[in-house]
Every structure is written in C-alpha cells, then in structure tokens.
Amino acid sequence: MKRISISIVSVAMVLIIFFPVFVIFEWAFSTIWYGTSLFPTQLGFRSFIQVIQAGLGKSLILSFTIAPLVVLFSALISIPAAYIIGTKDIKSKKLIENLFLIPLIVPPIVSGIGILSIYTQLGLIGNYMAIVLVHMIGATPYMFRSVEASFESIDPSIEEAARVLGATRLRTILRIYLPLVTPGLLSGSVFAFSWSLNEFLLTLLLGLPNIVTLPVFLYRYVGGYYISPGPASAISVFLIVPSLFIVYLMEKYIKSEYVAGAGIKG
Amino acid sequence: MKPKVKFSVALLYLSPVIIFYSFIFVLPLILVFLQSFGLYSLGSTKPPKFTLEYYLKFFDLKGPYLESLWFSFWNSALATVIISIISFFLAIFFYFVNFKGKSFISATYKIPLFIPYLISAFAWWNLLSPGGYVQRLLAAARIVNPNMLLVNDPNGIGIIVANVWMNFPYMVLLIIGTLKMIDPTLIEASRTLGSTFWKSVFKIVLPLSMPGFLAGSILSFIGMFGAFSVAFILGASWPQYMSISIYNDVTQFSQYGMASVQSVVYMISAILITYLYTKIIAKIQGERK
Known part of the structure; x- marks a missing residue:
C-alpha cells in the first residue's frame, strides 16, 4: 500500500512537472506538425534559425548582463540595511521588515504606469540602466530577506570580540560578517537573478524599443491575437535551460530552508 | 543580547x-x-x-471595472485554495515518507519556481488549447466537451491551472519549513496513544503547521492577484484581470486617468487584503494560545 502510493505520487509529480516542459522542447525542435498528429511530423532546427535571425543573440546578451547587475546593485543596497536590522536592536524593526514586503504586494503594473510617466519625462524609456533599476524593485526584497536572515543567525558577541581586538567597523563587516552571510547572499542572488530573468511586464512597458530581453522577445511570438508555438518554444528553451541549471545548483549547494526563508519570516 | x-x-x-x-x-x-x-x-x-470623474466611472455598478476586480479576486482565491490543499498533502508526503529517489523528486517539484511566468503560461497554453495533449486527453475521456475552451475561457480555467502549477512548490517549501519545527515526539506520542496516522496529521500537524500554511497562502494569493503574464496569455478577452485592463488602457487607449484609478484601487485592495488577513490570523492564533 505504502509502496504503491509512493510510486503514484512520484510518477504523478514527474509527469506534471516535466510534461509541460517536454512539450515546449517538442515544439522547439519540430518543423512540421500537422494538427491531428500526436507527435511532430518532422523534426529540425527551423524555429531556432528563425529566432536567431530575428535577434535572439542580442536578447540573450541583454538578459544575461542585466541580471548580474541587478544582483550586484540589490546586494550593495541590501547588505547595509540587512546588517543593521539583523545584528542590532533597533526601534520599529518589525515595521521596517514589513515595509520591505510592500514592493512585492503592490501589483507591478501599478508602479509600472507611474514609472512610465517619470521615465517618459526624463527620456529614460529604453535606457539600459533604467531597466536595471526597475528590475531591482522586486529583486531587492528577496535579497534583503535572505541576507538579513543570515545576519540574524550570527552570534552578536562575535562583532564585539572583533572590535575589542582592534578591528575597524568596515573590517569587521568585510572579514567577519561577509564570510558568515555568504549562504544568505547566495540564495538572495539566485532569487534576484531569476527575478530579473523573469521580469516581463515592466521591461515591456519601459524598455521598448531598445531593451528586448528574452521574455519581451518571447512576447512577440505569444502576445497579441496569435501564438506561434515553434519560435516561442525555441526562445523558451534558452530560458528553461538556465533555470534547470539554477535548480540543480540550489539543490547541491543551498539548503531549501534558505529558499523558504527568503520569502517570509513570521 | x-x-x-x-x-x-x-x-x-x-x-x-x-x-x-x-x-x-x-x-x-x-x-x-x-x-x-x-x-x-x-x-x-x-x-x-x-x-472625481474617473472614480465615478470605476465604481459604476454596470461598468466593466468592478467586474474585472472581482474576477481577479475570485480567480486567484480559488487557485490559492487548490494550491493549499495540494501543497499540504505533498508536504506531509515529503516530511513523513522516505524512499529511494526522494532527493530527485524533491528537486523536481521546485522546477516551476524558476521557470519564467510567461513560459509557464505558454506551456500550459500548449497543453490546454484545442488540439493540445491535455485537452485531447480530457475530451477523449469525455471529461470535457471537445468544443469546450480550456484556455482564453470566460471562467479563467487556464489561468487557474497555470497558477497552481507555478505556485504550489513555494507553498510546499514553506509548509515543510514549519513542519521541521514541530517536535517529532509529539507525533510519536499521539501514535503510541493509539491515534491513526491521518488523525495525528489533522489534530497535531495541521494546527502546528498553520503559520507556514497561512503565510504561504497569502503570498501566493497576492502574487496571482497582481500578476500579468499568466492572465495575458491564458485569459479571455472578457472578463479580464485588472492588470490586463490597466495595461490595455495605457498602451492601447491612452486612458491614463482611468488606468490610474484602477491602479489605485488595485493597489489598495492588495494591501488591504494582506493587512486584514494577517490581522485576522494573528487574532485567531492569539486566541488559541
């Protein structure tokens, strides 16, 4: 009985997770697929060639250079905040922690149309760095949460010891704290990175015509009144493969508790 | 200190x-x-x-805007309920059952977390649209009428299915997180005292894992309530998610005033729902203690 239910749950899980992904691969590598046929009639690379000619390379470069910048900048602004809130006893700590959740609660379209006004007037529509900033809105709360959780778990007397022994505050942060918060920083980075890779709406609203990241590029083939599954799937492959790689890295190096901890505490 | x-x-x-x-x-x-x-x-x-012209237009009972808001609400709420039920049983499964290949299965279910929303939505469009595998299977099994739309349908079935697929892993992670904090001797004690496995699950594990459960459900709900991509690909032309309605007003009709009113109400609803939910939960949990 137990054996059977384990098999059923496992098989169902694998099917439900992998089947949608599998169908994307099927579409990506098919050149001809007649409506009634269960499988592609002819396999080939036509969809890939089509999207490469349509400018896939540029989108790949944009997506994979914006994401690291988002990680870097959101880490830079989160670390001081996470340090002071995680290791010190300050007033309104709970309130500040909750304020960090607001960017995740407010629907992105809402801030999006406000930013549209500002960017239009400043002439920042389609600006590379302006898009990095916009991606940071959603990435920073994740970064902050997981770095703060790491800081929180450190014994506060460690800083005291370092300071008594003559280390400056900067040195304490760099040499004592930074190595200890690396796990939190890593899981925060994973989340910030995948947030940026994922971000679609604000990039679409504020990035066109210059900033066509992978999701916006994909939108060309799935948005509007028609969907062309072939090219759309070919682009999806370029986003799914890194995602699977990230899951693999996470499973190998980061405890899943950190993943959960990044989202919410209490 | x-x-x-x-x-x-x-x-x-x-x-x-x-x-x-x-x-x-x-x-x-x-x-x-x-x-x-x-x-x-x-x-x-x-x-x-x-x-106040735009606000009057928004709150016009015959207008499209309140219906959009209501549609976004019930659609996400229904998905949240489905996610909660599935995730609870999966979390129980992963927590209590050990088997060969468990690490593979528990890596598998996290995959949707890292697949971009737009792609998840598109993947389900592939499966559910007429001629897609799932639609054909359901039609062959006579569960649905072959002509019934499962995507771009007025009930938002496609949106719910994709949302459940994308959001349950996060919920499972949160519930497992709280399960790990439960003292295992409690469950042992209840089992030794003669309660069945499922009885101890519902009487001991469920109440104690409530914090993760409740935090997870509001997070999933808010994410889906404000989401754009899924409704954009899988939604019908009517009723629309509020986010789609705002987007169309801005990009197609240049109705900035109307888009702003919708945005303000949308934002306030999201914040208010989160606030009230956490307040009510805190109160209920306070009473229990």
Whole structure:
C-alpha cells in the first residue's frame, strides 16, 4: 500500500512537472506538425534559425548582463540595511521588515504606469540602466530577506570580540560578517537573478524599443491575437535551460530552508 | 543580547534602500495617485484639474471595472485554495515518507519556481488549447466537451491551472519549513496513544503547521492577484484581470486617468487584503494560545 502510493505520487509529480516542459522542447525542435498528429511530423532546427535571425543573440546578451547587475546593485543596497536590522536592536524593526514586503504586494503594473510617466519625462524609456533599476524593485526584497536572515543567525558577541581586538567597523563587516552571510547572499542572488530573468511586464512597458530581453522577445511570438508555438518554444528553451541549471545548483549547494526563508519570516 | 543602536544611526545604514525606493517606487505611486484625481496627466495639454470623474466611472455598478476586480479576486482565491490543499498533502508526503529517489523528486517539484511566468503560461497554453495533449486527453475521456475552451475561457480555467502549477512548490517549501519545527515526539506520542496516522496529521500537524500554511497562502494569493503574464496569455478577452485592463488602457487607449484609478484601487485592495488577513490570523492564533 505504502509502496504503491509512493510510486503514484512520484510518477504523478514527474509527469506534471516535466510534461509541460517536454512539450515546449517538442515544439522547439519540430518543423512540421500537422494538427491531428500526436507527435511532430518532422523534426529540425527551423524555429531556432528563425529566432536567431530575428535577434535572439542580442536578447540573450541583454538578459544575461542585466541580471548580474541587478544582483550586484540589490546586494550593495541590501547588505547595509540587512546588517543593521539583523545584528542590532533597533526601534520599529518589525515595521521596517514589513515595509520591505510592500514592493512585492503592490501589483507591478501599478508602479509600472507611474514609472512610465517619470521615465517618459526624463527620456529614460529604453535606457539600459533604467531597466536595471526597475528590475531591482522586486529583486531587492528577496535579497534583503535572505541576507538579513543570515545576519540574524550570527552570534552578536562575535562583532564585539572583533572590535575589542582592534578591528575597524568596515573590517569587521568585510572579514567577519561577509564570510558568515555568504549562504544568505547566495540564495538572495539566485532569487534576484531569476527575478530579473523573469521580469516581463515592466521591461515591456519601459524598455521598448531598445531593451528586448528574452521574455519581451518571447512576447512577440505569444502576445497579441496569435501564438506561434515553434519560435516561442525555441526562445523558451534558452530560458528553461538556465533555470534547470539554477535548480540543480540550489539543490547541491543551498539548503531549501534558505529558499523558504527568503520569502517570509513570521 | 543584541546591542541597541540609535534610530538615526540605523537610518544611515538604511539610506541606500530608502533613497532607491523613494525614487523608483514611492514617487511613481504618488504620481499615479495624483493622476487618478486628474491632478497630473502624462502627455496631456489640458491644465490639471481636480476631478472625481474617473472614480465615478470605476465604481459604476454596470461598468466593466468592478467586474474585472472581482474576477481577479475570485480567480486567484480559488487557485490559492487548490494550491493549499495540494501543497499540504505533498508536504506531509515529503516530511513523513522516505524512499529511494526522494532527493530527485524533491528537486523536481521546485522546477516551476524558476521557470519564467510567461513560459509557464505558454506551456500550459500548449497543453490546454484545442488540439493540445491535455485537452485531447480530457475530451477523449469525455471529461470535457471537445468544443469546450480550456484556455482564453470566460471562467479563467487556464489561468487557474497555470497558477497552481507555478505556485504550489513555494507553498510546499514553506509548509515543510514549519513542519521541521514541530517536535517529532509529539507525533510519536499521539501514535503510541493509539491515534491513526491521518488523525495525528489533522489534530497535531495541521494546527502546528498553520503559520507556514497561512503565510504561504497569502503570498501566493497576492502574487496571482497582481500578476500579468499568466492572465495575458491564458485569459479571455472578457472578463479580464485588472492588470490586463490597466495595461490595455495605457498602451492601447491612452486612458491614463482611468488606468490610474484602477491602479489605485488595485493597489489598495492588495494591501488591504494582506493587512486584514494577517490581522485576522494573528487574532485567531492569539486566541488559541
């Protein structure tokens, strides 16, 4: 009985997770697929060639250079905040922690149309760095949460010891704290990175015509009144493969508790 | 004991984040708020003038806007309930059952977390649209009428299915997180005292894992309530998710005033729902203690 239910749950899980992904691969590598046929009639690379000619390379470069910048900048602004809130006893700590959740609660379209006004007037529509900033809105709360959780778990007397022994505050942060918060920083980075890779709406609203990241590029083939599954799937492959790689890295190096901890505490 | 620090010192450390969010987040929201009252307008040559016109239009019971808001609400709420039930049983499964290949299965279910929303939505469009595998299977099994639309349908079935697929892993992770904090001897004790496995699950594990459960459900709900991509690909032309309605007003019709009112109400609903939910939960849990 137990054996059977384990098999059923496992098989169902694998099917439900992998089947949608599998169908994307099927579409990506098919050149001809007649409506009634269960499988592609002819396999080939036509969809890939089509999207490469349509400018896939540029989108790949944009997506994979914006994401690291988002990680870097959101880490830079989160670390001081996470340090002071995680290791010190300050007033309104709970309130500040909750304020960090607001960017995740407010629907992105809402801030999006406000930013549209500002960017239009400043002439920042389609600006590379302006898009990095916009991606940071959603990435920073994740970064902050997981770095703060790491800081929180450190014994506060460690800083005291370092300071008594003559280390400056900067040195304490760099040499004592930074190595200890690396796990939190890593899981925060994973989340910030995948947030940026994922971000679609604000990039679409504020990035066109210059900033066509992978999701916006994909939108060309799935948005509007028609969907062309072939090219759309070919682009999806370029986003799914890194995602699977990230899951693999996470499973190998980061405890899943950190993943959960990044989202919410209490 | 953590050392006390003056609030002003803390502000110094918080200043990068505060400055960032003031410009990129708070200021835009203020502009949207002003725009909803006609006090500011993008691309308009008319002088700004206070008006409640847009709000009256929004709250018109015969208008499309309240229906959009309601649709976004019930659709996400239904998905949240489904996610909660599935995730609870999966979390129980992963927590209590050990088997060969468990690490593979528990890596598998996290995959949707890292697949971009747009792609998840598109993948389910592939499966559920007429001629897609799932639609054909269901039609062959006579569960659905072959002509019934499972995507771009007025009930938002496609949206719910994709949302469940994308959001359950996060919920499972959160529930497992709280399960790990339960003292295992409690469950052992209840089993030794003769209760069945499922009885101890519902009487002991469920109440004790409530915090993760409740936090997870509001997070999933808010994410789906404000989401754009899934409804964009899988939604019908009517009823629309509020986010789609705002997007269309801005990009197709240049109705900035109307878009702003919808945004203000949308945002306030999201914040209010989260606030009330956490308050009610805190109260219920306080009473239990």
